[in-house]
Amino acid sequence: MSAAPPTIRQLDRFRDDADSFIHDLDEEYYLHFAGLKETLDVEQVYERYEELTKLETAQSLAGAPTELWRFACEGFLGNLTREHQARVAKAETELEAAVDGDTIPYRMLRVAMSNEPERDRRQRLEETRVRLLDEHLNPVYLEAVQIDREAVRQLDSPNYYELYKRFGFRLDEIADECRELLDETEKLWEREGDKLFRARLGIGLDEARPWDVVRLFRAPELDQLYPNDQMLPALERTLGDLGIDLRGQENVHLDLDVRPSKSPRAFCAPIDVPGRVMLVIQPIGGKDDWEALFHEAGHTEHYAHTDGELLMEARRLGDMAVTEGWAMLMQHLVTDPAWLNRRLDVPRIEELAHDGAVSLLYFVRRYSAKLLYEIEFFQTEDVPAMRGRYAEILGDALKLPVNPESYLDDIDGSFYVTGYLRSWAFEAQLRDFLRSEFGSEWFAKRDAGDLLRELWSLGQGPTADELLRDVTGATLEMASIAERVREGL
Numbered sequence: 193m194s195a196a197p198p199t200i201r202q203l204d205r206f207r208d209d210a211d212s213f214i215h216d217l218d219e220e221y222y223l224h225f226a227g228l229k230e231t232l233d234v235e236q237v238y239e240r241y242e243e244l245t246k247l248e249t250a251q252s253l254a255g256a257p258t259e260l261w262r263f264a265c266e267g268f269l270g271n272l273t274r275e276h277q278a279r280v281a282k283a284e285t286e287l288e289a290a291v292d293g294d295t296i297p298y299r300m301l302r303v304a305m306s307n308e309p310e311r312d313r314r315q316r317l318e319e320t321r322v323r324l325l326d327e328h329l330n331p332v333y334l335e336a337v338q339i340d341r342e343a344v345r346q347l348d349s350p351n352y353y354e355l356y357k358r359f360g361f362r363l364d365e366i367a368d369e370c371r372e373l374l375d376e377t378e379k380l381w382e383r384e385g386d387k388l389f390r391a392r393l394g395i396g397l398d399e400a401r402p403w404d405v406v407r408l409f410r411a412p413e414l415d416q417l418y419p420n421d422q423m424l425p426a427l428e429r430t431l432g433d434l435g436i437d438l439r440g441q442e443n444v445h446l447d448l449d450v451r452p453s454k455s456p457r458a459f460c461a462p463i464d465v466p467g468r469v470m471l472v473i474q475p476i477g478g479k480d481d482w483e484a485l486f487h488e489a490g491h492t493e494h495y496a497h498t499d500g501e502l503l504m505e506a507r508r509l510g511d512m513a514v515t516e517g518w519a520m521l522m523q524h525l526v527t528d529p530a531w532l533n534r535r536l537d538v539p540r541i542e543e544l545a546h547d548g549a550v551s552l553l554y555f556v557r558r559y560s561a562k563l564l565y566e567i568e569f570f571q572t573e574d575v576p577a578m579r580g581r582y583a584e585i586l587g588d589a590l591k592l593p594v595n596p597e598s599y600l601d602d603i604d605g606s607f608y609v610t611g612y613l614r615s616w617a618f619e620a621q622l623r624d625f626l627r628s629e630f631g632s633e634w635f636a637k638r639d640a641g642d643l644l645r646e647l648w649s650l651g652q653g654p655t656a657d658e659l660l661r662d663v664t665g666a667t668l669e670m671a672s673i674a675e676r677v678r679e680g681l
């Protein structure tokens with residue numbers, strides 16, 4: 193490709209089109225998952241913006257700002273396997289499992305497993321789920337993988353991994369840090385994981401199986417500590433302390449209505465950034481629900497405070513570790529001892545904080561292993577061999593058996609895994625800074641709120657690394673997550 197670099201006018205048109213494309217998609221997702229519209233009509237949206245997802249568009253933007261070029265490449269690739277995504281979604285909604293005479297929808301199997309105290313039945317649920325996955329979904333995933341691989345070569349990259357390195361993703365460097373983190377926290381996870389499995393499920397880490405993991409983190413006994421009727425007031429008061437009047441924000445739309453087909457999980461849909469940001473909740477209560485609400489509120493406030501004058505790529509695109517970092521900062525309050533003391537009059541605060549630390553340790557080890565796996569996956573010619581590698585790499589990190597059948601459906605795409613990993617480091621380091629500046633009750637200080645609002649206004653212009661360096665002078669490091677975990681234990 194030696195096409196002339198795009199003109200300023202072409203770039204501006206691309207920005208405008210991309211902005212309304214994302215707007216239309218987010219609106220469609222909002223309407224469907226808020227239970228306001230039965231069907232999810234993404235198809236028509238893609239048809240309206242056909243131009244954006246063409247190979248020529250992606251090729252012509254090779255000399256444009258990286259975020260625009262990446263968006264065009266992702267649009268091109270995503271569009272080619274859109275049909276596969278739809279087939280997976282359809283199969284997932286239609287498949288049913290027959291377990292012990294009960295019929296359970298495929299998508300409910302994990303929830304059923306997490307709520308099932310009886311271990312043998314959990315095993316039957318998981319075995320059925322994995323069989324359905326391998327039989328009905330993996331063939332579709334595999335087809336999409338082949339299409340993807342050929343398409344990446346049309347973008348002048350030998351593979352997906354090389355393509356993302358060209359987008360500026362520091363995959364090898366982060367992978368090195370992840371290897372170190374895995375090494376450094378191995379004994380810690382063996383000890384703490386074992387303790388938690390024994391306390392909750394009465395089995396050691398060496399006896400734990402995939403069907404025990406979802407149950408381990410479900411912990412229904414903690415739910416009573418996080419009551420439904422206090423969830424939204426706790427969020428409103430927390431934001432209020434930071435100087436944000438949630439109900440008074442004109443660009444934030446709280447959707448609290450109960451609708452039968454509304455998603456049971458809180459989500460944020462930034463339809464216009466910053467003009468119209470939806471925070472959608474169907475409150476159920478319990479620790480998971482509280483964490484999900486605070487997480488999504490973090491995204492919501494970030495987008496709602498983003499400066500509307502910024503270019504599209506700084507409002508909508510950029511480094512996803514930034515918005516995930518803001519979401520994690522809010523989410524982790526729910527298990528922060530100082531916050532619990534102030535906001536929630538509950539016993540067993542130390543236990544809740546300890547629990548939060550062990551669960552962060554599990555997830556950071558799992559995502560570290562996922563990154564190492566994905567880096568291998570996207571370079572190999574031998575995709576079927578990756579089944580075994582998946583179980584090996586993840587099993588090694590988690591110290592328990594992992595289903596090899598998940599080797600395709602456990603890949604998020606766009607190396608989003610680095611977004612989460614880096615967002616945990618961002619949260620750990622920024623929280624340290626906030627505590628040293630404003631004290632352990634930083635979340636109740638108006639000055640801390642002023643700083644957050646200033647940082648949120650930058651949108652995703654700066655990367656998480658740049659933001660952290662500007663504010664604290666520190667380098668974003670995976671090792672900070674291990675320190676954060678140790679502090680909680």
Ligand SMILES: [Zn+2]
Pocket residue numbers: 487491515516519
């Ligand atoms: Zn998030």
